Amino acid sequence: xxxxxKRVATHGVRCFSKIKAFLMALTCAYVSKSLSxxxxxxxxxxxxxxxxxxxxxxxxxxxxxxIGNLLLIIFVSYFGTKLHRPIxxxxxxxxxxxxxxxxxxxxxxxxxxxxxxxxxxTSNLSSNSFxxxxxxxxxxxxxxxxxxxxKEMKSLMWIxxxxxxxxxxxxxxxxxxxGISYIEDFAxxxxxxxxxGILETGMTIGPLIxxxxxxxxxxxxxxTGSVNTDDLTxxxxxxxxxxxxxxxxxxxxxxxxxTSIPFFFFPKTLSKEGLQNNGxxxxxxxxxxxxxxxxxxxxxxxxxxxxxxxxxxxxxIYMIFILISVLQVxxxxxxxxxxxxxxxxxxxxxxxxxxxLMGLYMLPPICLGYLLGGLIMKKFKITVKKAAYIAFWVSLxxxxxxxxxxxxxxxxxPVAGLTIxxxxxxxxxxxxxxxxxxxxxxxxxxxxxWDPVCGDNGLSYMSACLAGCExxxxxGTNMVFQNCSCIQSSGNASAVLGLxxxxxxxxNKLQYFLIISIIGCFIFSLGAIPGxxxxxxxxxxxxxxxxxxxxxxFMRVLGGIPAPIYFGALIDRTCLHWGTLKCGxxxxxxxxxxxxxxxxxxxxxxxLRGSSYLPALFLLILMRKFQFPGDINSSDRDPAEMKLTExxxxxxxxxxxxxxxxxxxxxxxx
Numbered sequence: 001x002x003x004x005x006k007r008v009a010t011h012g013v014r015c016f017s018k019i020k021a022f023l024m025a026l027t028c029a030y031v032s033k034s035l036s037x038x039x040x041x042x043x044x045x046x047x048x049x050x051x052x053x054x055x056x057x058x059x060x061x062x063x064x065x066x067i068g069n070l071l072l073i074i075f076v077s078y079f080g081t082k083l084h085r086p087i088x089x090x091x092x093x094x095x096x097x098x099x100x101x102x103x104x105x106x107x108x109x110x111x112x113x114x115x116x117x118x119x120x121x122t123s124n125l126s127s128n129s130f131x132x133x134x135x136x137x138x139x140x141x142x143x144x145x146x147x148x149x150x151k152e153m154k155s156l157m158w159i160x161x162x163x164x165x166x167x168x169x170x171x172x173x174x175x176x177x178x179g180i181s182y183i184e185d186f187a188x189x190x191x192x193x194x195x196x197g198i199l200e201t202g203m204t205i206g207p208l209i210x211x212x213x214x215x216x217x218x219x220x221x222x223x224t225g226s227v228n229t230d231d232l233t234x235x236x237x238x239x240x241x242x243x244x245x246x247x248x249x250x251x252x253x254x255x256x257x258x259t260s261i262p263f264f265f266f267p268k269t270l271s272k273e274g275l276q277n278n279g280x281x282x283x284x285x286x287x288x289x290x291x292x293x294x295x296x297x298x299x300x301x302x303x304x305x306x307x308x309x310x311x312x313x314x315x316x317i318y319m320i321f322i323l324i325s326v327l328q329v330x331x332x333x334x335x336x337x338x339x340x341x342x343x344x345x346x347x348x349x350x351x352x353x354x355x356x357l358m359g360l361y362m363l364p365p366i367c368l369g370y371l372l373g374g375l376i377m378k379k380f381k382i383t384v385k386k387a388a389y390i391a392f393w394v395s396l397x398x399x400x401x402x403x404x405x406x407x408x409x410x411x412x413x414p415v416a417g418l419t420i421x422x423x424x425x426x427x428x429x430x431x432x433x434x435x436x437x438x439x440x441x442x443x444x445x446x447x448x449x450w451d452p453v454c455g456d457n458g459l460s461y462m463s464a465c466l467a468g469c470e471x472x473x474x475x476g477t478n479m480v481f482q483n484c485s486c487i488q489s490s491g492n493a494s495a496v497l498g499l500x501x502x503x504x505x506x507x508n509k510l511q512y513f514l515i516i517s518i519i520g521c522f523i524f525s526l527g528a529i530p531g532x533x534x535x536x537x538x539x540x541x542x543x544x545x546x547x548x549x550x551x552x553x554f555m556r557v558l559g560g561i562p563a564p565i566y567f568g569a570l571i572d573r574t575c576l577h578w579g580t581l582k583c584g585x586x587x588x589x590x591x592x593x594x595x596x597x598x599x600x601x602x603x604x605x606x607x608l609r610g611s612s613y614l615p616a617l618f619l620l621i622l623m624r625k626f627q628f629p630g631d632i633n634s635s636d637r638d639p640a641e642m643k644l645t646e647x648x649x650x651x652x653x654x655x656x657x658x659x660x661x662x663x664x665x666x667x668x669x670x
Contacts, residue, residue, distance in 0.1 A: 197374020
């Protein structure tokens with residue numbers, strides 16, 4: 001009777017006791033976490049404009065995810081293997097959902113978004129107070145109650161976004177190290193690269209959905225439903241436009257919570273893949289060994305921690321791999337975080353369009369490369385040494401190809417008084433007091449307000465007043481300004497709202513840039529799985545979870561956290577014109593010197609990545625001294641081990657186990 005009940009209970013959870021079912025659930029978790037992470041990156045520009053903060057603060061918000069991850073990564077990576085790994089992953093997904101919900105809270109606590117404009121609500125309907133008029137006072141600047149100004153200046157609603165992103169980072173912590181170690185423990189060694197390739201594919205599908213979601217939300221006005229969008233004088237291409245960023249975070253919150261549910265039904269341990277169908281005797285023996293191992297690990301939950309740390313720190317391949325990863329992640333995080341901002345400023349497109357193009361052109365080849373890389377590792381049984389060479393040369397090829405991006409560039413927007421003279425002559429960049437000229441000195445214009453118009457002469461002006469326009473017709477985005485004294489053209493000297501387009505040549509260069517990105521993304525992702533297998537196969541099996549977590553720890557401390565902050569601070573230095581808040585405080589940057597921006601955006605990551613290939617070359621030379629699984633001279637008795645053929649150092653001898661090591665050699669279990 002007891003056996004029958006046990007059999008029924010086992011059958012009830014049988015669908016949750018297979019490694020492939022866990023792989024499916026973990027892939028969904030990878031999709032959900034990468035979905036919310038990518039969506040966060042795509043909305044950074046919108047958050048910057050919503051709260052009127054500089055790019056360096058945006059970098060801090062982006063790095064706060066890594067801070068949250070950092071708080072728990074070592075603890076979870078080591079102690080998580082001693083506890084119930086699937087349940088910890090489920091809890092992490094739910095916590096990520098909570099963080100996404102918290103990020104959206106400021107929208108419901110703040111008032112309506114008021115963008116910087118010279119067109120007051122009354123003037124939009126009946127008055128021409130925002131155009132050129134002689135002998136008038138500066139009535140354009142709205143009067144503010146001093147207490148309201150202090151309140152606005154002290155408003156730190158972006159702290160909610162910061163804290164929510166920290167919580168999201170804390171929730172993401174157990175997913176990767178515990179999930180990968182769970183698969184490594186219970187999957188066939190030859191299937192592991194394919195499974196990890198599937199996971200990486202999930203991490204590509206998530207960003208694809210996230211970018212499409214970001215594109216949709218960025219095209220919707222932030223206060224949709226509560227304002228009449230027909231009265232807006234800005235469009236999605238305007239640098240003052242803020243999309244409905246909060247909608248996507250509510251979607252991400254729901255997806256993360258739903259993803260967490262299956263993990264609460266998985267067992268703590270599984271039978272090793274391939275042994276489930278061998279018979280009851282083999283399966284029972286294996287389960288008994290796992291049970292005894294779990295009990296032994298729980299009894300010694302902390303005693304091996306420092307030994308594992310010392311073992312990893314004395315592993316030269318592991319430490320060099322961490323150095324390479326830190327340099328590479330500094331480059332990639334900096335590039336990916338500010339890519340929408342760069343492409344928007346470089347090619348004059350809206351955030352919604354740029355985010356959509358990123359998802360359409362860049363993510364599918366990454367997905368294909370990850371999957372193909374895992375299949376190649378499985379199909380041809382690529383050894384670890386060969387995998388290291390593949391990863392090195394493939395990555396180097398993509399790095400050299402990336403220099404073509406320097407050719408696909410456009411010039412600054414032609415804004416009179418900022419990047420070009422009122423006569424249309426290119427000069428060194430102007431400063432703020434140059435926005436006044438003979439044609440508009442009589443107009444009593446505000447010189448610090450950003451409300452650009454495009455003249456029919458192809459030049460942009462910071463406002464209709466600075467363009468010398470005397471009257472306007474129409475309302476909203478269809479408003480047309482006429483009789484503009486600063487516009488010298490063969491037409492009627494008129495202007496429309498917004499900056500002038502950069503022209504068809506610039507649009508063509510964007511297409512070339514995206515084509516090069518397709519090729520580069522595919523080449524790089526093709527070598528990602530072989531490179532990651534070098535990390536996994538250079539550690540003992542009991543060190544893998546801690547090793548993966550420690551690897552992530554260093555990438556966050558030395559890359560993920562500081563990179564967006566210092567990169568954002570450098571980008572701030574290229575700003576040509578800062579927005580102005582209601583109380584006169586500087587807000588988000590409205591326009592950058594794209595030439596300086598480009599040198600920082602492309603040059604700094606290129607320098608960081610270039611410096612990573614020297615230790616990578618040293619790593620290839622060092623790996624010749626080791627024997628890995630699949631090598632001709634490696635032991636057939638224990639296929640999951642790494643041997644150092646030379647005499648090991650004292651650092652390694654400290655924790656030598658006679659059951660694992662022979663005299664004169666070190667064997668490292670994988």
